[in-house]
Amino acid sequence: xxxxxxxxxxxxxxxxxxxxxxxxxxEEHLAGCPSCQQELAGEQELVGLIxxxxxxxxxxPFLKTRIRxxxxxxxxxxxxxxxxxxxxxxxxxxxxxxxxxxLAILAVGFFSTQGIPELDREAVANHVRSLQVDHLMDVxxxxxxxxxxxxxxxxxxxxxxxxxxxxxxxxxxxxLDVLDHRNVASIIYQRxxxxxxxxxxxxxxxxxxxxLYNLDGYHALGWTKSGMNYLAVSELGxxxxxxxxxxIQDQTAESRPGE
Amino acid sequence: xxxxxRDAGDNLSPADFEQVFLPxxxxxxxxxxxLLRNDQDAEDAVQEAYIRAYKAFARFRGGEGKAWLMTxxxxxxxxxxxxxxxxxxxxxxxxEIHQPLSESEMQEAFRQKANAETLHxxxxxxxxxxxxxxxxxxxxxxxxxxxxxVAGIPIGTVMSRLARARARLRTEIIAANAKEARS
Numbered sequence: 001x002x003x004x005x006x007x008x009x010x011x012x013x014x015x016x017x018x019x020x021x022x023x024x025x026x027e028e029h030l031a032g033c034p035s036c037q038q039e040l041a042g043e044q045e046l047v048g049l050i051x052x053x054x055x056x057x058x059x060x061p062f063l064k065t066r067i068r069x070x071x072x073x074x075x076x077x078x079x080x081x082x083x084x085x086x087x088x089x090x091x092x093x094x095x096x097x098x099x100x101x102x103l104a105i106l107a108v109g110f111f112s113t114q115g116i117p118e119l120d121r122e123a124v125a126n127h128v129r130s131l132q133v134d135h136l137m138d139v140x141x142x143x144x145x146x147x148x149x150x151x152x153x154x155x156x157x158x159x160x161x162x163x164x165x166x167x168x169x170x171x172x173x174x175x176l177d178v179l180d181h182r183n184v185a186s187i188i189y190q191r192x193x194x195x196x197x198x199x200x201x202x203x204x205x206x207x208x209x210x211x212l213y214n215l216d217g218y219h220a221l222g223w224t225k226s227g228m229n230y231l232a233v234s235e236l237g238x239x240x241x242x243x244x245x246x247x248i249q250d251q252t253a254e255s256r257p258g259e
Numbered sequence: 260x261x262x263x264x265r266d267a268g269d270n271l272s273p274a275d276f277e278q279v280f281l282p283x284x285x286x287x288x289x290x291x292x293x294l295l296r297n298d299q300d301a302e303d304a305v306q307e308a309y310i311r312a313y314k315a316f317a318r319f320r321g322g323e324g325k326a327w328l329m330t331x332x333x334x335x336x337x338x339x340x341x342x343x344x345x346x347x348x349x350x351x352x353x354x355e356i357h358q359p360l361s362e363s364e365m366q367e368a369f370r371q372k373a374n375a376e377t378l379h380x381x382x383x384x385x386x387x388x389x390x391x392x393x394x395x396x397x398x399x400x401x402x403x404x405x406x407x408x409v410a411g412i413p414i415g416t417v418m419s420r421l422a423r424a425r426a427r428l429r430t431e432i433i434a435a436n437a438k439e440a441r442s
Binding site for chain 1: 274278281284285288289292293298301302305313374375377378379382393396397398402403418425428429432
């Protein structure tokens with residue numbers, strides 16, 4: 001390989017883009033060419049500088065939430081049935097088409113007559129999805145003093161975060177989610193192999209007044225306290241979920257004045 | 260890592276889509292922000308790219324989702340840039356600061372360790388195609404082959420364009436440092 005050929009390949013060589021044979025030939029030339037060695041060192045220095053010093057712009061935390069919400073709207077406008085309503089079949093998303101869509105309409109009709117509010121259905125769908133998509137948590141921590149501050153700057157309110165590890169419901173993390181067109185905090189707790197999504201947002205437009213819905217084996221238990229709406233969703237049995245909710249209510253009462 | 264995808268026509272949920280594409284959100288935003296130079300435009304472009312990608316998801320055959328998303332995003336960005344005619348990216352070439360320096364002066368100027376601000380300004384001054392290739396390769400780590408697909412150019416062109424872009428960036432850094440030294 002002559003000098004001119006080698007000089008052109010120094011960049012790709014640095015970037016690991018050359019095939020082995022060319023690499024070997026280039027290295028043979030490089031060994032005896034101080035000018036190419038210097039050139040390569042300069043290239044390394046420059047790219048190192050770019051990598052180390054160039055600012056990488058970060059999107060605002062709301063962008064992800066916004067895109068998710070938009071995708072959901074896209075989906076519901078492109079098909080007659082919003083995707084999350086198909087959950088009422090208890091089926092996964094795969095292979096749902098044609099005849100199953102008809103069943104879905106029937107199922108949706110059925111559940112509508114049960115009078116389950118859209119909010120609770122959406123919360124259940126969020127819960128199911130958070131488990132399916134492997135996107136349960138944005139912040140993973142068993143420490144309430146890590147989870148709570150994580151929401152600062154992402155929400156215009158501060159959700160109460162308590163730890164129930166001693167009672168067998170360890171805190172495992174938190175996530176930003178969307179419920180009824182607004183960003184909400186979801187605090188995630190674990191009970192054995194099950195998870196509980198506890199959605200929390202300010203009760204400025206609607207209060208939940210203590211209610212429990214059962215949707216396809218999932219329970220959604222909502223209440224309002226100290227100006228916050230809470231909606232706990234899980235596949236846990238009703239009794240365990242009620243126990244959990246009782247503990248959350250007790251703890252949020254205790255920690256409130258200290259905050 | 261990514262499972263092979265189902266045939267077109269199947270019902271693909273936002274969940275499937277999000278799993279493949281949301282992890283590339285930061286990379287997408289970074290490219291859009293560097294090309295459009297404005298937070299709001301960058302967010303709009305990224306959102307638009309995700310919607311387009313979603314609508315075309317049935318045609319996605321698995322593989323590298325990042326390059327696929329970047330291809331769509333890049334088109335969105337260039338469409339936006341064309342809509343904004345006041346986008347004067349190129350400063351007139353300043354003879355005074357670009358006057359020839361000796362080899363040792365150049366080394367000296369470059370070695371005044373450009374800081375983040377210098378690099379930011381130097382990269383901002385590059386023409387779009389140069390800035391874009393540095394962002395895609397040096398910041399986002401796309402391989403030459405992927406960049407060729409994203410920008411719709413042959414690999415040989417990726418190679419030469421990246422080399423010219425780096426050379427130009429080096430010149431800008433040296434010029435900025437030299438200017439600093441003189442002032």
